Amino acid sequence: MNIPKTPNEEMINSLRRLVQFPSENPPGLTEDIVNFLISDILTEQTGFRNEVITHIKNGVKLHNLVSKIGDGDIKIVFSGHFDVVPSGTHSSWTFPPFSAEIKDDYLYGRGSADMKGGLVSLLYTMKNISKIPDLLKKCTFIFAGTADEEAGMTGSLELNNRGITRNASFIIVAEPTNMKIGIAEKGLLWIALRVKGKPAHSSIPNEGINAIECMLGILPQIHGSIVPLENNILGKSTVNIGRIQGGNVINMVPELVELELDFRLVPEEDPEKVIQKLKQINVGSCTLELERLKNLPALQTDINHPLVKNLLKLVNTELVGLPYATDAANLVNPRHPIPFIIFGPGDPKFIHSYDERVKIKEVCNSTNFLTHALISTYLKEV
16 A cells, blocks of 8 residues: 655644744633644645634633544544643743754754644644545544643543544544653542641640641641552552642741642542542541542553554554543543553653753654554554
8 A cells, every 4th residue: 555644844844833833821822723724734625624612711712623534433533732831931942932943853842742743743644544545434533632731621621521532443642752652641639638727826826726737747648548559551649749838927826728739540549539538637636628629530541452552563662651641531431441542752851841842753753653553453454
């Protein structure tokens, strides 16, 4: 079979354009990116069926894109996000963060690795397979481009609520994995704890109940709320006490301490059991309130799926687990799991930092690897 291949120059130019859109979140505006994609890459003239889906967050209108091609029963979803984290102090960058400068085979800029390089690999994989009629008869390919992944994942939640992944056969998320194949990700559980005491003048502390002193006694119990289970890919569950705030002035017994906890859980850990253990924490003479802020499931996929095995042969890399959550957490229901991979160009050590960059060769290679893996899996003619 003559496998279509997009010229590298075209992909590089599209990557530069995408990085030059300053889609910093907040506010996470993505309308210009969506318009660019449907007018220049996933065009209706070349057979793509586009739907722009908007949703409102904090009064801001955010744009997501669903683009389909093919009419087959096998449903393959490509997932990527348009927003990027703030660029910070521009003078700390070697090149301006939205200039998309190229040096030594790297393209620099905020979002280049996380994840506009991955977006390009998905977009041009879609373009490649759009030229294979036999594949389009067997499969329907869906690009699900989302807003707000970096600050709440409301875009992927909106698409999931609209049934974008219903009856899907496979999901590919192109987050930066250094070209390793992610087959699992930890779940996320954010908890706020409020330790309440009784205020009094600090000269007579026995008349009050010191919430800070109560809080100091609960820290070992927080770490004991997760069990020493170990997943063969993801390792162990973790907890980070990310914020503590308490007290008002030096001469007052503090009435309230607030803690925010970030749990990253392996699939074997039950978040409801973690919450029950937290509720049973002994706070002495204080009282305890708990609020669940956010909960995303841990995921692990079938490493024997043909697409996983075919991509592994092509890339000659390793299977890894991700310690953080991706849009897959909203798109894959762990009760009825859809096979998935997290695979894309970009080294995680460069993301969310100054001089973020992605290796151009990886963007081009990942496109070709995905194209070949899909064809060999669903046409079996390569």
